[in-house]
Amino acid sequence: MHLRGTFVHTPRLGDLEILHDYLLVTDSSGVITHFQAASSPESQLVLHSSDLIIVPNGSFIIPNFVDLHLHAPQFLYQGNGLHLPLMQWLNEYAFKAEERLDGDPALARKVYSRLARRLILNGTGTVLLFGTIKEDTNLILAEVMQAFGIRAFVGKLSMDISSRPSYVEPSAEDSLKAAQSFITKCRDLTSTFPVHERLVEPVVTPRFVPTCSDELLVGLGKLSAAEDVKIQSHLAEAHDQVEYVRNERGVEDIQVFARSGLMTTRTIQAHCTFLDPPSLQQVHSCGTAIAHCPLSNSYFSAEPFRLREALDTGVKIGLGTDIAGGYSLDLMNAMRQAVSVSRMRQGSKIMTGAAAEKSLAIDWKESLYLATKGGANALGLVSGVFGVGSPFDAQQICLFDSHGSGIGALDFFDLESPGVHDHSITVEMLEKWWCIGDSRIEQVYGYRAPN
Numbered sequence: 001m002h003l004r005g006t007f008v009h010t011p012r013l014g015d016l017e018i019l020h021d022y023l024l025v026t027d028s029s030g031v032i033t034h035f036q037a038a039s040s041p042e043s044q045l046v047l048h049s050s051d052l053i054i055v056p057n058g059s060f061i062i063p064n065f066v067d068l069h070l071h072a073p074q075f076l077y078q079g080n081g082l083h084l085p086l087m088q089w090l091n092e093y094a095f096k097a098e099e100r101l102d103g104d105p106a107l108a109r110k111v112y113s114r115l116a117r118r119l120i121l122n123g124t125g126t127v128l129l130f131g132t133i134k135e136d137t138n139l140i141l142a143e144v145m146q147a148f149g150i151r152a153f154v155g156k157l158s159m160d161i162s163s164r165p166s167y168v169e170p171s172a173e174d175s176l177k178a179a180q181s182f183i184t185k186c187r188d189l190t191s192t193f194p195v196h197e198r199l200v201e202p203v204v205t206p207r208f209v210p211t212c213s214d215e216l217l218v219g220l221g222k223l224s225a226a227e228d229v230k231i232q233s234h235l236a237e238a239h240d241q242v243e244y245v246r247n248e249r250g251v252e253d254i255q256v257f258a259r260s261g262l263m264t265t266r267t268i269q270a271h272c273t274f275l276d277p278p279s280l281q282q283v284h285s286c287g288t289a290i291a292h293c294p295l296s297n298s299y300f301s302a303e304p305f306r307l308r309e310a311l312d313t314g315v316k317i318g319l320g321t322d323i324a325g326g327y328s329l330d331l332m333n334a335m336r337q338a339v340s341v342s343r344m345r346q347g348s349k350i351m352t353g354a355a356a357e358k359s360l361a362i363d364w365k366e367s368l369y370l371a372t373k374g375g376a377n378a379l380g381l382v383s384g385v386f387g388v389g390s391p392f393d394a395q396q397i398c399l400f401d402s403h404g405s406g407i408g409a410l411d412f413f414d415l416e417s418p419g420v421h422d423h424s425i426t427v428e429m430l431e432k433w434w435c436i437g438d439s440r441i442e443q444v445y446g447y448r449a450p451n
Contacts (some may be wrong), residue, residue, distance in 0.1 A: 005055020066375025069320025
């Protein structure tokens with residue numbers, strides 16, 4: 001593929017680049033082999049390719065979003081029950097949704113296919129998924145994501161403790177055998193595909209400490225190390241959950257994960273709202289990443305996540321929608337909420353007279369990094385940025401048409417003035433899109449058509 005136009009990415013936290021009139025070339029596996037200004041001598045040599053695609057004026061290419069935390073079966077009940085405390089909501093909605101899909105393969109395929117379509121519509125190309133406890137249902141999830149061309153890390157839930165007697169694995173031993181079996185079968189799904197088309201991977205997924213015995217957690221730590229697979233769970237999420245672990249285990253849940261071999265460079269922990277600065281330093285020292293889920297945190301956590309402190313500590317951080325603890329599948333909303341919460345934290349700091357210290361707020365450029373390159377880094381991927389050697393997973397966004405008229409809620413009055421000929425995309429235009437743009441995407445690159 002040869003693509004010429006405007007590209008936008010955030011190669012570093014807070015560093016937004018608008019690259020006007022660039023030429024991007026990929027090889028047959030979708031990896032970028034050339035990315036330079038179209039005027040460069042190297043670009044001129046290949047600029048007249050017969051398959052050259054010109055990105056229209058008023059449109060730009062940006063990396064696909066990375067969703068670091070999403071409960072796929074809970075998409076069934078998206079937007080319901082969010083008035084409840086976390087542990088009660090799990091019993092009344094989350095567990096019920098997961099158990100229902102485990103008992104109905106046709107419904108599971110329907111829900112997961114709809115989820116995949118909506119992810120694509122919202123520009124999400126990579127996603128870290130929590131599934132259910134039943135192996136076959138998770139294989140359906142992996143099959144659907146692969147078929148729709150979404151890079152998905154799929155986690156079969158491991159849980160040998162539950163407040164819902166009908167939704168739990170019989171023992172730690174049974175749970176470990178099921179996790180091992182899923183890893184094998186998930187890998188088998190794509191074993192005959194070319195390497196660049198193997199889009200799904202299994203993930204070791206202890207739901208969280210309250211639903212896992214020590215025996216199970218230790219076994220999962222060993223399994224992850226032996227199979228070299230990623231780990232995902234929930235850490236220090238909500239007040240009732242944190243207190244439950246303290247009462248039942250006598251320590252903080254980060255200590256339970258650490259002693260079980262589950263705080264590693266392969267680990268992504270969601271939420272982490274109750275982690276203090278020393279604990280964030282421990283997360284960094286372990287090489288563990290955090291999925292920041294600002295919308296669901298606002299509903300289920302009594303504390304906001306210490307985002308600025310975690311970033312300053314060097315923790316790898318991306319954004320998660322946390323469907324269905326969060327009600328929006330659109331990473332644009334997660335970005336906006338992340339900024340809003342950080343600004344409220346800074347406002348509280350100002351009210352205490354500590355405004356002279358470093359601000360706790362992040363800006364929209366930093367949130368865009370978290371939704372793209374930050375999420376990719378958390379998963380150990382080289383995507384999320386445009387450069388030679390990176391896979392070309394991207395989306396094409398239209399800000400305004402050939403007459404300068406904005407798309408959707410966007411208005412650019414200066415472009416509509418007579419005699420205006422420079423329609424170059426600016427930082428101010430991108431900020432407007434970030435604030436009030438919607439999920440209208442002209443084109444998605446890097447996906448294969450669904451089977």
